[in-house]
Amino acid sequence: MGATTRKIQPGQRKMGNNLGAFGGVFTPSILTILGVILFMRSGFVIGQAGIFQTILILCLSHIITLLTAISVSAVSTNTPVSAGGAYFLISRSIGPELGGAIGLALFCSQAISVPFYILGFTEALVRTFPSLAVHFRTIALITTAFLFIITRAGARWAVRAQYLIMTVLGLSILAFMGGALVHFDINLFSKNLGPGYTNDTYAFWSVFVIYFPAVTGIMAGISMSGDLKNPARAIPAGTLGAVFTGFIVYGVQIILCGGAQSREELIYSSFETLCRQALFNAGFLVVAGVFAATLSSALGSFMGAPRVIQAVAKDRLIPMLHLFKKGTGQANEPVRALWLTLSLTITTILWAGNGDTGRAFNILAGVVTMFFLYTYAMINVAAFVESFAGNPSFRPGFKHYHWLQALIAAAGCAATAFLIHPVTAVCAAGIISTMVVLLRRRSLQVRFGDARWGFFYSRLKANLHQLAMMPMHxxxxxxxxxxxxxxxxxxxxxxxxxxxxxxxxxxxxxxxxxxxxxxxxxxxxxxxxxxxxxxxxxxxxxxxxxxxxxxxxxxxxxxxxxxxxxxxxxxxxxxxxxxxxxxxxxxxxxxxxxxxxxxxxxxxxxxxxxxxxxxxxxxxxxxxxxxxxxxxxxxxxxxxxxxxxxxxxxxxxxxxxxxxxxxxxxxxxxxxxxxxxxxxxxxxxxxxxxxxxxxxxxxxxxxxxxxxxxxxxxxxxxxxxxxxxxxxxxxxxxxxxxxxxxxxxxx
CATH class of the missing domain: 3.40.50.12370 (Rossmann fold)
Structure with a gap:
């Protein structure tokens, strides 16, 4: 009896890892969202900003992420999506120059996220076992090697490892949430409702930048676009599912921990208090959870960053990156780009592994936040251009979308970047703009049928009508x-x-x-x-x-x-x-x-x-x-x-x-x-x-x-x-x- 051939639907691929929405998008996204911030920095933010302002930070962060996820869903259901995630969506909508610049920014933010999460894991480990503090850098490097081996084995093995990690993480969240509920005190909740900034260093936007990496995890799932069986279905379902799940978990944590820990505990020993208050004295589950969360987040970024730079290299935008376009195996695993990510991770750990690790951790959080904000902004610009251009080809399968939402989200990302730190925002914008100019000067021959043509056409038509109505002088x-x-x-x-x-x-x-x-x-x-x-x-x-x-x-x-x-x-x-x-x-x-x-x-x-x-x-x-x-x-x-x-x-x-x-x-x-x-x-x-x-x-x-x-x-x-x-x-x-x-x- 002959083999039955199944027709490949638009957006599907015959070869590769063929991951689904849950394993390919939701799992890496939610494990990156419920990462180091949940265990190691959320309590600090609650203690500094108070319950009310922290909820405001959470809502603002998730509004930006939700609107961006909607834009991602619209663009990804309108065109066959290949490898590169957010870079692919941006470059195919607003052109290779800006796409290439944002692709590099996205790679840097995800590559820096790897040591960011590894340092978070190492900090949690040495706070649990203080005698290991002298081996901080060594532990971080060994962890890096361990995650590299898993990632090198391929996306399928990494996703399987993440299933195990997600099980441990779920038990850990139940343990510390249940313990916080048992120790909840309405009077303590009232005391922690307002802000309590400890010095002039901290204010609303300075703690926002520490908290925002908690919602950047959707990039980990989107970056797996080249390994998905049906990106048009998997990306919207997995991304939106992760956003809503993360919002609920963080919202419940803010309320429960705000009423279960004193201001001092929140600021100086929130993680230790989570362990001490855990249900059934299962503090070891909280420790295992933070280990799982930080390692899974690092693993998600370890998988995502190489795939972004490989996609940029494949498009032949930047000659010096051509080395990284080659993959190995049937799934085209980006091994060369993985080695590049490993090198950046080791360099960052060597820089931040000694001395004031908390300060280094916050600096990395700021860098990650700024580049992710610009990436989010460009994703929304891409969706806006696709929709507002009025191209007949823009027929997204995801219907809950409007160009005004994308425009608001893009403006919100840019405004947030400047409110966080104007100088850093200008520097980041300058870096991206410089890359755009350099790419444009190369007179790129690469063209993706991007949406700029339709956008300029629609503007030209409207302007011509306006000019025609105006008397010539x-x-x-x-x-x-x-x-x-x-x-x-x-x-x-x-x-x-x-x-x-x-x-x-x-x-x-x-x-x-x-x-x-x-x-x-x-x-x-x-x-x-x-x-x-x-x-x-x-x-x-x-x-x-x-x-x-x-x-x-x-x-x-x-x-x-x-x-x-x-x-x-x-x-x-x-x-x-x-x-x-x-x-x-x-x-x-x-x-x-x-x-x-x-x-x-x-x-x-x-x-x-x-x-x-x-x-x-x-x-x-x-x-x-x-x-x-x-x-x-x-x-x-x-x-x-x-x-x-x-x-x-x-x-x-x-x-x-x-x-x-x-x-x-x-x-x-x-x-x-x-x-x-x-x-x-x-x-x-x-x-x-x-x-x-x-x-x-x-x-x-x-x-x-x-x-x-x-x-x-x-x-x-x-x-x-x-x-x-x-x-x-x-x-x-x-x-x-x-x-x-x-x-x-x-x-």
Whole structure:
């Protein structure tokens, strides 16, 4: 009888550890939540902050965690989840740069959690057996080796060990909770209700940072995403189950211990009091429980941290991490990343293992808290971006979610980080931001189909509608340039000037028209489009490009002018290269008249090459009236806003025929420049010679020259072309401008 094949459902995987919600997510999460804080620091927080403020800390912590768990549930049920846990969810939603930075932060926080919990275990051990205090560091290192061996055996063995640990932990919690209930005193409860901070070092937010690692355990379960049989089902069920269970246990502990221990006992000997008050004198169960809790938390982090860094390495975001992408066995266990985690753990223990271990413990708690807060914030941002973007692909199986909840949670995480310690929060944000910048500078080729596209699309759509409803004012004029490039290899100067003028403050689109039949030219069209995009990439600029195939050039130009987006993104300026070919005079003029009929500004560039040192260059503008003059001055000003032209000199010329008019003309130009708020030199030329002769005698030393023109009638095409070709002959690159009057220099 043949073997029965079972269809693999979305979110399931054929190979790996195939863990379920209970073993793969709930168990590592709850064992990390009910960890060292429950036994070794919760009493201290209750004693310092009082019952009421501790409950407030618990609620605030769990609200952040619950909202984050809901965001995790939404994102994880919307896409097939692979290894990497929170890193995977973030990187696939808001991109590899921020995902990579948060992945490293998450790895560091989980890797530091390992020695954090091991130190908690060792502290509990030496407080139970004081004679072992001299061997503190040795015990911590032996414990590290023991946990490493279990983790090295694989996730299945680690989860089996956690089942045993969870049984011991459950008995321990029953023992000390029952004992606290027996010793509960309402008068003691009343005395402990308010805060009792022992010195200026401790306040609400300083004890919050000590307590918060208690709720970070959900990362241990989420980080096991690569070992789950069905992540889409296991992550929401296991994570939310762990959050609610942890909240109940900690809430009951605060109330019972607050009424069973004095203020002094809570602050200085809460753990010893838990042992002494245990039911049936079973203090050994409490000791076993704290051992189990701290070891299980360390084990959960030991399993989670390597899987995060392995996932980052697999995505090839950071070259130096490529070593850690390789796994072993069918389950792809991250052995190399495990050794890295071991190294960090040993280093931290060697640093914190001697001296004031309590202070070191609190420092580690602060580091873990800060990085987890930022990780939580980014998870919520990821969920917000996925939902708010309105992508049709966002259809999470988890329905109890709204983008507003994710936004509130993200803001809450950031605000909490700054309330805890502003300087540390800024430093952590700076570290993450630096990593984002470094990753972005690498021009990452990695793309995950993340949700940023949909988010930007939805914002663009909304903004376009808003812009379309707003009346256009000359003060808001920006260049929206359409450049008819032809073959960009032969039109380098044309493209470069368009980008210099329009890239920073406007929009530049390169258009190439291929005359012919689209069915015959599809391959050529794709090649031309690739070439245009490569040109933009090589220039290192943000522009757009398109290639159109139409029967002839006239139809292509008409189609390009009409097909571009209406409303606020409609092109307002068209760039052509000058044609000196007499055979093309009629067609060239026809193209100019088409643009004029479409009510767009015309810019024609006569290519004489680019200046060698534009930053020391001279830009000449020949003023002959406000209509074209305003646009010429504006374009020249935009040219100098580019870094290459930043120190160039603008010279504004006006020709008059009578010396008596020099002073009024000079004052008029200076008044014009002051009103226009443009830095330029004004010069008045007195001459009775032709404009052509004056222009050629003065501007031959310029880097580029602006002059206005009027579009000729069709029957004047040949004369127009011949005259301007003659004018251009001895001059540098010329930029001819014909304005429709939409650009007002004085707005």
């Amino acid at each position: 000359p003060k808001n004029w920006r260049p929206a340039i359409l450049v008819f490039t032809g073959n960009p290899k032969t039109r380098f100067t044309l493209v470069q000037y368009a980008l210099w003028i329009g890239e920073e403050r406007g929009i530049v689109t390169l258009v190439r028209i291929l005359p012919g039949n689209i069915q015959d030219l599809m391959e050529k069209r794709q090649t031309a489009l690739t070439q245009l995009k490569k040109n933009l990439h090589d220039y290192g600029v943000s522009g757009f490009s398109t290639v159109m195939v139409l029967p002839d050039l006239d139809q292509g130009i008409c189609a390009a002018l009409q097909a571009h987006p209406p409303g606020p993104l409609k092109p307002n300026t068209v760039f052509f290269g000058w044609s000196s070919d007499p055979d093309r005079a009629q067609s060239f003029t026809r193209h100019l008249r088409i643009v004029q009929a479409m009510e767009m500004n015309l810019v024609i560039i006569n290519d004489k090459g680019l200046p060698q040192n534009p930053d020391k260059g001279v830009i000449d503008i020949w003023w002959r009236g406000k209509k074209n003059g305003s646009l010429m001055v504006m374009l020249a000003h935009l040219l100098t806003q580019n870094r290459q032209w930043a120190d160039a000199t603008i010279r504004l010329f006006r020709i008059i025929q009578d010396h008596a008019g020099v002073q009024p003309a000079k004052q008029a130009l200076e008044t014009l420049l002051r009103a226009a708020r443009v830095k330029a030199e004004s010069r008045v030329i007195v001459s009775t010679d032709s404009f052509e002769k004056v222009l050629q005698s003065i501007s031959t030393d310029a880097s580029v020259v602006f002059m206005g023109f009027n579009v000729p009638e069709q029957n004047e095409a040949a004369e127009f072309q011949a005259r301007h070709t003659r004018i251009f002959a001895p001059l540098p690159t010329m930029i001819m401008v014909s304005s429709i009057g939409d650009c007002d220099l004085f707005a």
